Amino acid sequence: MNRGRQIGISVSAAVLSGLLVYGVYLLQLRQIRLTETAEVVVPRQFVPAGTALEREMLTTLRLPSGAVTAEMITEMSEAAGLEASAPLGGGEPLLRWKLDKFRLLPRRGEATFQVPRDYVKSVSSGIRAGDRAIVYLSADGLASRRLFDEPVIVAAVKTAANQEIDNPKSSNLLSMAEGDKERMYASRRDANGSIDAVNLNLTEAQWLALDNACKDGAAKLVIAYDAASFGGEGETGS
Incomplete structure (x- = not known):
């Protein structure tokens, strides 16, 4: 009877130990994912509405992967040549809805x-x-x-x-x-x-x-x- 009880306690301890290890693994995995980053395209400085974007006006910024959305532009080649249909802040991720391909707005000047x-x-x-x-x-x-x-x-x-x-x-x-x-x-x-x-x-x-x-x-x-x-x-x- 004592032997069976000892075996049960040992098995329970092993299971709890395994769950603890797995929980620590999940926490570490979550931490790794939070520290992963991705590049997004941002203006170097404030851009008024109606300005056509040129490569020299743009740079990239690394953000946590979880903060990057499908609306953000991640390729410099995609942004260059588009026009700002709304004012863009310096260092602010470029959002597709704020850009226009067909320049209906007057440019600066x-x-x-x-x-x-x-x-x-x-x-x-x-x-x-x-x-x-x-x-x-x-x-x-x-x-x-x-x-x-x-x-x-x-x-x-x-x-x-x-x-x-x-x-x-x-x-x-x-x-x-x-x-x-x-x-x-x-x-x-x-x-x-x-x-x-x-x-x-x-x-x-x-x-x-x-x-x-x-x-x-x-x-x-x-x-x-x-x-x-x-x-x-x-x-x-x-």
Whole structure:
């Protein structure tokens, strides 16, 4: 009887000892996981909304793995070239919802200007918000010329009813985000109205040059679709 009791006590002690060892192992494993880190991309300093991110503006920061979420950007190549759609704090992990691929907001030093209708001679029918546009100046008796050296970003394209021109069943911007060029082309073809107003993101110097060239009515603008908006492919019509 005493022998059986001793065996029972020994077995119980062994089980308790095993549970204690296992508990210590779980605590150590949890501690290891808490000390594991992962790199996330952060701005070196404060970034205002509308700023296009460049590699030199970014760095990486190590955070505990448990604090890294799917919304945080972990690759520098993914962040470079995107635009801040909200202010970004220095050292703050970049969140995807705060970044935009299609630069509808004016960049630093720019503002969004609606081009007066009487300034415009023609607009490419396929132009949409988020596109790049080339602006030309056309005047009677003078050689036509390119007004700005570089293309400018189209912030909005609207109908006479002040509605954004797009295909309501298949958004052009959504197709751009998904890289679906066929659907992008279809959305431009099946858009919901004719262009009445174009908003462009311009610097102050660009707007003053445009206004001074057109305000007396002697010259008008030709706003052309830049094929680079379509990844190097596209059509321009007027």
